[in-house]
Amino acid sequence: MALLPWYQRPDNSLLILGSSIFLLAFAISSVGHYLASLGLAFVAASLTFRLIPAVSEMFIKAGLSGIDLNKHEKLKKKVPEAIGVVAATIYLIVIFLYIPFHFRAYLLVEQQGTDGFPHDKFVAFICGLLSICCMIFLGFADDVLNLAWRHKLLLPTLAALPLLIVYKVTGGSTTVILPIFARPFLGHTLDLGVLFYIYMGMLSVFCTNAINILAGVNGIEAGQSLVIAVSLVVNSIIQIIGTEYHEGHQLALCLLMPFCGVTAALLWHNWYPSNVFVGDTFCYFAGITFAVTGILGHFSKTLLLFLMPQIFNFVFSVPQLFKLIPCPRHRLPKYDQSTGLLTMSYATFATSSLSRPGRLVLDIVRVTGLCHVRPNPEQPELTDVSNFTIINLVIKMVGPIHEEKLTTYILMLQVASSVLALAIRYPFGNMFFDQPLA
């Protein structure tokens, strides 16, 4: 790579491409903010790409490092952790630079005072950033301090508060349109009122943790986030092209493109074999960015369609999260030193120690084939059950597998789920609803 001229090195070409698109934004003012956001996305990708290797040593020195458990004994080394904080910070910086662009039409007017400026849109934007910034901070604090669960639930809930206020005062609707088949019973629409705010608050808490619990193999956190973000970008583009009223999707698109940029660069370094780990910082950052775009873009229900694997993984994990089935400290797959492949990891316990609901759950997963249940090979009086994660389920279906292939399979699942989501959202959506969905 050292032999290439400087402008052909991939990070420099990205930087040049990004800057050119950004400059074009000044010339073509009708789509100026899209171009500015797209340009900044490339610039952010380039900066993230080159900054991560530059700061890795600093992270290891600060004690932010871990050993990759899924590697051969001989290849084990210190990998810098919480590197998502680099991507997140560059994202914040880029978005700060983007703000004047989003409102340039109003800022450039001389002496216009308070009247012309769309304060409601500006406040929505800033509230979104505030929630994102809070979650980056919380994620980083979690990586450094290993916070308790109660801390991890309190701050996301509160950080969602400004978002909800913004939703209320910018006239956000709490009315959901019902599917045609339900209208004879419940009417055309249903005003959920305060329930809708509770739903949105829970959405941001769910999103910040959803990426975090589908984790444990190289590249999976950044990979799934990139797939979701790109899917949301596609959805927003469809909405912007196809509908009259699409301000929310404009905002979402401009927030998501730079996110795709930093995430792609992070994924490059986090891909198998990982040179860096993304940390809780990245998982929280990605989750809250999705929640913010969903809420401010007024497509919080559509958002859930794109999170189907995460929702499935969360629901699947519930028996272990709530201790119906014993939950080991780590649930990531187990590395087989002899074959170099990943196999299922198990929770081991005496069946008699389970509660009644616990035994019911065990029967269900055995019958449905969601988990592998076997007597413990060393102590046959104990029972082994494969951990309740989508990752173990994939290994159960395809057998022991190489780590890189496993990540690829799960990301393909995520892509398939996005295609399904778009299919539900558009062609099928029209079968159940007689007007476009929000």
Add this chain to the structure above:
Amino acid sequence: MALLPWYQRPDNSLLILGSSIFLLAFAISSVGHYLASLGLAFVAASLTFRLIPAVSEMFIKAGLSGIDLNKHEKLKKKVPEAIGVVAATIYLIVIFLYIPFHFRAYLLVEQQGTDGFPHDKFVAFICGLLSICCMIFLGFADDVLNLAWRHKLLLPTLAALPLLIVYKVTGGSTTVILPIFARPFLGHTLDLGVLFYIYMGMLSVFCTNAINILAGVNGIEAGQSLVIAVSLVVNSIIQIIGTEYHEGHQLALCLLMPFCGVTAALLWHNWYPSNVFVGDTFCYFAGITFAVTGILGHFSKTLLLFLMPQIFNFVFSVPQLFKLIPCPRHRLPKYDQSTGLLTMSYATFATSSLSRPGRLVLDIVRVTGLCHVRPNPEQPELTDVSNFTIINLVIKMVGPIHEEKLTTYILMLQVASSVLALAIRYPFGNMFFDQPLA
């Protein structure tokens, strides 16, 4: 303390007092938001007071700890560092809870849509919080990772951007009223235009670093911040009582009271002999809170009056910060193991190694008595000069001194400077200006 009934333990009494005031806010709606902020200030103080000892062990485990250099060899122990992050997080949480209160008059109106709500005030509030949150995050990252100077200047500058946009779009004036004596030459007022924005941007960078460089003895960072915050509270109360148009000061007051609460509780634990260190997190958090209240409260010039010791200390430090005079890694005073007192710390160098301006600076501080200059006791061909800080200057004036007494002296200096600031601002201000100052 264990013998006291639970409601007489100081932290519980604070909590009860705070909650009662908070509840009163519902009853007395005309001053409701002041009462809510005051009540939350006590609640925040109580939470900070009890949470700090509870999490100290967690910080030490995470490697966030240091040794207090100014203690006797026998008393040296690991002290948790960056504990300011606890105070700052509680501050954020409390302010999130406060937001609906600040706007309750508008939020409680049913079905009012977008029109009635004061979006411009809401956005100012949220922008302030965004800047504060960014700086807390940067401070914590600095404590954990020991960032380079260029990182520490970039983010505060960018984090000020939303604040400046808010200032512009809420019709903030860039016109300064000139003192009477200057009017014959420059006119009644002077519109600084874009220069005023640059000034405000620099103000937030200055504030975030001002507390940080007047540091190094137990209790000094939290102590000076508390004095400044209380002074700003007094100033805002004077303005609210004495003037017609005081919305900015209302906002400032409600942001500053909870800050006083968390800072007082932090100071309790940070006072000599320190059980915790506040870290860069607290210094940045305190500085940006002052900058935000000054800018949003439209009293950014008055703010500088209350920061006189910090400005003096910064200007005094410039020769060392810009390497005209060699700058050792630490400039904090030196502990004398035999007497238990603090003495001046020195920078040692060969006079011939100094640049021409460096030698000029050395002559100036020698003649004015700002620094102690002497031949190095061990190598008389080298020169010692006491480090360029206000702390060393105080030791130079009063002689070797106990650490607790030193902190008290410097805080008294800060109080005296606040009294002087109020005197300049009000009685003297009227001599030079014929209308109230902003």
